[in-house]
Amino acid sequence: DAGVIQSPRHEVTEMGQEVTLRCKPISGHNSLFWYRQTMMRGLELLIYFNNNVPIDDSGMPEDRFSAKMPNASFSTLKIQPSEPRDSAVYFCASTHWGGDTDTQYFGPGTRLTVL
Amino acid sequence: AQSVTQLGSHVSVSEGALVLLRCNYSSSVPPYLFWYVQYPNQGLQLLLKYTTGATLVKGINGFEAEFKKSETSFHLTKPSAHMSDAAEYFCAVSDRGNRLAFGKGNQVVVIP
Numbered sequence: 001d002a003g004v005i006q007s008p009r010h011e012v013t014e015m016g017q018e019v020t021l022r023c024k025p026i027s028g029h030n031s032l033f034w035y036r037q038t039m040m041r042g043l044e045l046l047i048y049f050n051n052n053v054p055i056d057d058s059g060m061p062e063d064r065f066s067a068k069m070p071n072a073s074f075s076t077l078k079i080q081p082s083e084p085r086d087s088a089v090y091f092c093a094s095t096h097w098g099g100d101t102d103t104q105y106f107g108p109g110t111r112l113t114v115l
Numbered sequence: 116a117q118s119v120t121q122l123g124s125h126v127s128v129s130e131g132a133l134v135l136l137r138c139n140y141s142s143s144v145p146p147y148l149f150w151y152v153q154y155p156n157q158g159l160q161l162l163l164k165y166t167t168g169a170t171l172v173k174g175i176n177g178f179e180a181e182f183k184k185s186e187t188s189f190h191l192t193k194p195s196a197h198m199s200d201a202a203e204y205f206c207a208v209s210d211r212g213n214r215l216a217f218g219k220g221n222q223v224v225v226i227p
Contacts, residue, residue: 005157031213042217042219042220043159043205043217043220045214045215048213048214050213056214091158091159093159095213096211098213101211102160102209102211102213102214102215103149103159103164104146104215106151106158106159106160107158108157108158109157109158111156
């Protein structure tokens with residue numbers, strides 16, 4: 001299994017630009033999570049989906065952030081417009097909802113730098 | 116809502132010495148408990164987990180953790196630290212609704 005795949009691995013952009021982060025979950029998993037990690041705030045859950053449906057987006061910082069999951073094998077996290085304070089590592093994780101352990105499998109992350 | 120407390124953001128340990136990372140949880144239902152490890156510039160990797168059954172759980176790289184319900188704890192140990200154990204370690208709890216609550220993490224530094 002290829003594991004959770006994220007792209008790009010690194011993104012450098014200028015303030016005001018649109019940023020799109022991509023995630024491919026493990027095949028057969030039906031829950032997908034987006035996290036943000038910073039030195040100051042640690043690991044924060046932004047949003048998660050079950051069966052492609054957003055369940056809880058209370059962690060999304062503001063309206064500049066949006067996430068979609070058009071099908072079981074693909075999700076995007078978009079920031080528009082981006083700001084320097086959005087600089088962080090963004091992780092995607094997946095699991096099999098309805099399984100018996102809730103183990104989440106993480107991708108390698110996207111390191112976002114907004115100048 | 117469930118939560119996890121990890122004290123001491125940075126933990127220094129000498130090579131060959133015991134590694135002990137403390138985790139206390141709060142959960143309204145019997146919890147599932149996890150330890151994840153994050154090496155520099157990588158994602159989180161599952162180290163071990165407790166779901167049901169034996170309360171002493173063994174994981175990868177010689178780590179183990181013991182679930183103690185009376186103490187609401189799930190401390191992580193390794194008898195002898197190796198330089199390759201330098202990483203950040205996260206404890207997490209699930210309420211079995213597939214959402215995890217993570218602690219703030221412990222950055223482990225191994226001193227030669």
